[in-house]
Amino acid sequence: MMGFYFSRLVEIYPFFLKGLWMTSKIAFISLVTCTLIGVILGIFRSGNNIILKRIVGVYVAFVRGTPFVVQIFIVFFILPDWGIQLDAFSAALLAMAIMGSGFICEIVAGGIDSISKGQWEAAASSGLTLTQQLRLVIMPQAMKVILPPLVGQYVLLIKDTSVISVIGVMELTRVGWVTVVRIPEGLMVFSLVGVLYFSISYPLILLSNYLERKMAVQ
Amino acid sequence: MIEFKNVNKWFGKLHVLNNINLKIPKGEVLVICGPSGSGKSTLIRCINRLEKIQNGEIIVNNTPVHDKLTNLTKLRAEIGFVFQQFHLYPHMTVLQNVMLAPVNVKKIAKAEAKKIAMEKLEQVGLTEKHGVHPAQLSGGQQQRVAIARGLAMSPEIMLFDEPTSALDPEMIGEVLDVMVNLVSEGMTMCVVTHEMGFARKVANRVLFMDEGAIVETGTPNEFFDNPKTDRAATFISMILTH
Numbered sequence: 001m002m003g004f005y006f007s008r009l010v011e012i013y014p015f016f017l018k019g020l021w022m023t024s025k026i027a028f029i030s031l032v033t034c035t036l037i038g039v040i041l042g043i044f045r046s047g048n049n050i051i052l053k054r055i056v057g058v059y060v061a062f063v064r065g066t067p068f069v070v071q072i073f074i075v076f077f078i079l080p081d082w083g084i085q086l087d088a089f090s091a092a093l094l095a096m097a098i099m100g101s102g103f104i105c106e107i108v109a110g111g112i113d114s115i116s117k118g119q120w121e122a123a124a125s126s127g128l129t130l131t132q133q134l135r136l137v138i139m140p141q142a143m144k145v146i147l148p149p150l151v152g153q154y155v156l157l158i159k160d161t162s163v164i165s166v167i168g169v170m171e172l173t174r175v176g177w178v179t180v181v182r183i184p185e186g187l188m189v190f191s192l193v194g195v196l197y198f199s200i201s202y203p204l205i206l207l208s209n210y211l212e213r214k215m216a217v218q
Numbered sequence: 219m220i221e222f223k224n225v226n227k228w229f230g231k232l233h234v235l236n237n238i239n240l241k242i243p244k245g246e247v248l249v250i251c252g253p254s255g256s257g258k259s260t261l262i263r264c265i266n267r268l269e270k271i272q273n274g275e276i277i278v279n280n281t282p283v284h285d286k287l288t289n290l291t292k293l294r295a296e297i298g299f300v301f302q303q304f305h306l307y308p309h310m311t312v313l314q315n316v317m318l319a320p321v322n323v324k325k326i327a328k329a330e331a332k333k334i335a336m337e338k339l340e341q342v343g344l345t346e347k348h349g350v351h352p353a354q355l356s357g358g359q360q361q362r363v364a365i366a367r368g369l370a371m372s373p374e375i376m377l378f379d380e381p382t383s384a385l386d387p388e389m390i391g392e393v394l395d396v397m398v399n400l401v402s403e404g405m406t407m408c409v410v411t412h413e414m415g416f417a418r419k420v421a422n423r424v425l426f427m428d429e430g431a432i433v434e435t436g437t438p439n440e441f442f443d444n445p446k447t448d449r450a451a452t453f454i455s456m457i458l459t460h
Contacts, residue, residue: 122305126319127295
């Protein structure tokens with residue numbers, strides 16, 4: 001019986017590869033957008049502009065305080081009521097960008113805040129503009145604090161893409177659901193799904209561990 | 219060159235600068251002393267706007283420092299600042315520390331900036347350390363690099379905020395020597411310090427502050443030998459016996 005299902009699974013594996021491709025695509029685009037937005041928000045969050053700081057604070061509190069599934073539903077089902085129509089793929093990317101940037105914002109802000117005020121003052125005193133202070137003096141130092149948890153966050157974000165299956169995007173988890181209807185070998189199907197996720201996230205876990213050791217040494 | 223006109227500043231309810239009026243002519247070496255919390259650090263931090271003031275006016279080279287329209291970058295490029303805790307950039311080498319502002323603020327070409335930086339490092343006696351990171355230097359060496367970093371912008375004014383207070387006693391001398399050399403080059407200097415020896419040797423004027431106000435000014439010998447106020451006399455006896 002098992003052998004029969006296994007041969008069905010071999011038959012169906014292109015379908016899994018498509019799912020893996022979709023997951024990788026969403027993950028990659030999301031990591032890039034989340035990082036860009038998250039760094040900018042993190043700079044605002046640790047900055048001196050009280051209004052921006054508060055606004056970003058509220059945003060982060062919302063992102064961290066609500067389940068990702070709910071955020072996806074809001075983007076996919078509620079935005080259309082306000083006249084913003086998105087297909088499932090775009091909605092997935094938008095929801096990921098909102099959620100991921102919130103978490104990355106906190107990591108970046110924490111890294112910037114860990115640099116002593118004296119570094120800002122020394123850079124400012126020598127005539128560097130605010131942007132130069134950040135780019136040349138603060139960020140290179142903050143990156144050492146930011147990088148290990150950032151890569152750790154990437155792993156979480158990749159795994160969170162599975163939640164996107166609830167709005168019907170044919171990514172890896174969704175492929176598992178659809179397959180298990182036709183091949184009722186849940187353990188086998190979802191083991192395969194799990195292994196495929198693991199194959200993406202494990203290298204990043206190793207990278208995160210490596211960075212943590214390397215930054216600790218410095 | 220530097221002028222304070224009725225300057226007031228509060229940290230919350232604390233009146234840290236109480237109606238400060240002060241003129242520092244070009245080439246003067248002014249030593250500022252006073253008990254901790256007297257506002258002396260705040261006073262010099264206002265000169266390059268590391269601190270804001272609530273009212274009054276500070277004018278540096280005809281530029282109103284606390285005017286919103288003032289080009290802060292340009293103003294700060296003309297004023298070197300040396301901190302008690304050095305604040306060198308730990309991720310850069312000594313040479314990169316000194317070159318950073320000339321390259322990025324003054325847009326001097328790298329080769330030229332390197333030449334200037336090496337000259338300044340020579341001035342503080344640290345050319346051979348140009349390739350190491352600040353963490354590999356002693357406190358005294360770090361502070362000398364910080365001075366070189368300030369000098370690399372060819373400032374007209376150097377401000378020193380307790381430059382030797384964070385140093386072990388045996389390193390204080392090397393930093394003060396560098397500062398004494400600067401005096402002989404005619405640099406305008408404001409130095410917050412309790413180093414009486416330095417003050418007597420090179421200061422044109424000593425300014426004594428307490429509770430945010432200027433209590434007394436005078437030549438170093440006048441001030442240390444015959445203080446006019448009881449408050450200053452008490453303070454001097456304290457730093458002498460410590």
